[in-house]
Amino acid sequence: xxxxxxxxxxxxxxxxxxxxxxxxxxxxxxxxxxxxxxxxxxxxxxxxxxxxxxxxxxxxxxxxxxxxxxxxxxxxxxxxxxxxxxxxxxxxxxxxxxxxxxxxxxxxxxxxxxxxxxxxxxxxxxxxxxxxxxxxxxxxxxxxxxxxxxxxxxxxxxxxxxxxxxxxxxxxxxxxxxxxxxxxxxxxxxxxxxxxxxxxxxxxxxxxxxxxxxxxxxxxxxxxxxxxxxxxxxxxxxxxxxxxxxxxxxxxxxxxxxxxxxxxxxxxxxxxxxxxxxxxxxxxxxxxxxxxxxxxxxxxxxxxxxxxxxxxxxxxxxxxxxxxxxxxxxxxxxxxxxxxxxxxxxxxxxxxxxxxxxxxxxxxxxxxxxxxxxxxxxxxxxxxxxxxxxxxxxxxxxxxxxxxxxxxxxxxxxxxxxxxxxxxxxxxxxxxxxxxxxxxxxxxxxxxxxxxxxxxxxxxxxxxxxxxxxxxxxxxxxxxxxxxxxxxxxxxxxxxxxxxxx
Numbered sequence: 001x002x003x004x005x006x007x008x009x010x011x012x013x014x015x016x017x018x019x020x021x022x023x024x025x026x027x028x029x030x031x032x033x034x035x036x037x038x039x040x041x042x043x044x045x046x047x048x049x050x051x052x053x054x055x056x057x058x059x060x061x062x063x064x065x066x067x068x069x070x071x072x073x074x075x076x077x078x079x080x081x082x083x084x085x086x087x088x089x090x091x092x093x094x095x096x097x098x099x100x101x102x103x104x105x106x107x108x109x110x111x112x113x114x115x116x117x118x119x120x121x122x123x124x125x126x127x128x129x130x131x132x133x134x135x136x137x138x139x140x141x142x143x144x145x146x147x148x149x150x151x152x153x154x155x156x157x158x159x160x161x162x163x164x165x166x167x168x169x170x171x172x173x174x175x176x177x178x179x180x181x182x183x184x185x186x187x188x189x190x191x192x193x194x195x196x197x198x199x200x201x202x203x204x205x206x207x208x209x210x211x212x213x214x215x216x217x218x219x220x221x222x223x224x225x226x227x228x229x230x231x232x233x234x235x236x237x238x239x240x241x242x243x244x245x246x247x248x249x250x251x252x253x254x255x256x257x258x259x260x261x262x263x264x265x266x267x268x269x270x271x272x273x274x275x276x277x278x279x280x281x282x283x284x285x286x287x288x289x290x291x292x293x294x295x296x297x298x299x300x301x302x303x304x305x306x307x308x309x310x311x312x313x314x315x316x317x318x319x320x321x322x323x324x325x326x327x328x329x330x331x332x333x334x335x336x337x338x339x340x341x342x343x344x345x346x347x348x349x350x351x352x353x354x355x356x357x358x359x360x361x362x363x364x365x366x367x368x369x370x371x372x373x374x375x376x377x378x379x380x381x382x383x384x385x386x387x388x389x390x391x392x393x394x395x396x397x398x399x400x401x402x403x404x405x406x407x408x409x410x411x412x413x414x415x416x417x418x419x420x421x422x423x424x425x426x427x428x429x430x431x432x433x434x435x436x437x438x439x440x441x442x443x444x445x446x447x448x449x450x451x452x453x454x455x456x457x458x459x460x461x462x463x464x465x466x467x468x469x470x471x472x473x474x475x476x477x478x479x480x481x482x483x484x485x486x487x488x489x490x491x492x493x494x495x496x497x498x499x500x501x502x
Contacts, residue, residue: 002028002063004160004191009058011044018044020215031192033202036212037235037419039389042195046162050082051075079159083149083166089137096133099152123151142169162193167201168416171445179205197419199228236421259439261311267296270468278439283457285450286443287484288465294443298410302332329407333397335416341397342385349381351396355404374399391422398429411442427453447484454479464488
């Protein structure tokens, strides 16, 4: 039978064992989910298959033929294409040039730009990127960058496609496009490895699942034979029901006293306005389809791009910039860790203390204790933060703001690209922060995440945005993925769209 085989793959980075004798096989014409927590070895396995890293031991075979010392060139010759969670795009090139970077059409020694436009247009049109073809890739939004990364993989006509976390930045309609293309590839006989932390995507897109934990193979099974709790138990080695019952003890300890009130806020690119009251100790989840102002709202509240006029604890004030917002007790956590969250070449301890020490001028001597409280997995507080997994980097960012003791936490899709267990821990930290009296505004592109975050906290609601304004607010038992999906869709669209599953 034609299949991809990984036999006893091991890989270490210094003293850290990323993979330990991992074996799995995936048939051509199958979509296999690779599931595991941060540090479980998922991305390391993807890098080995794509030739970006060498295995210390073990063997990869395609239909029985061994591939030794896989390089990117050898991987490509054998039809192996890997999409990168860190993106393999070049900011100084256009969208169409990036799309065809692995095989730019040439006329003699020169690049054939007419051929590029013809080839790129067809692929970009599928993902709504055709109008950006001649634009620099740096002008694209985060979700568009990941769509381009996926399109770039498709034009290489893979026999084996490894999709590493590209859907974490995508909205539901875009994930549907990815699903359609993945199933087309599967039906054409392609072998697909799908790495994602979104359970609904795994069950919707994949045929089977392999669970890794701490670099070891835990289990492989058909998705028809397992449920979400079963997979979480395999990932964590814990009873999911017990974990859930422990977190359910959070309760609001604050009243309805407004901390921040805004009136007539107009977001950039929209002609409608927003009125919003935020109470102390409240968690507000922010939902909406792509491009309806969710990220713009939290960025505006942090005065990132323009001054914010507001009523703060009963007094009218103007917050002129982000630095002033920090001094007034505001915190901002971005889902884009590389560009807005961390200083990659700086140490873990420097990243944790940048707000208290440099911005607020309050030297915090409890940094290491806070990092331990957040369970940051690291060798040393002096190691560069870029050497940590994505989930642990985000924990450091959250610890940074906890040190500053914020009154308002503004979070823009902060769990994007981190695993289910780390996401659950982040939610616990956020609920604890709110229970201490801070207000939280939390944007997520994943409706299920908003349900889970707010469902275990009494003083919570979810607002739904459309065209730059708040069109609905959900609270209590109203907060369901189905209700969020219903209110995300504008009423003027055809009725059958309203009832499509999220």
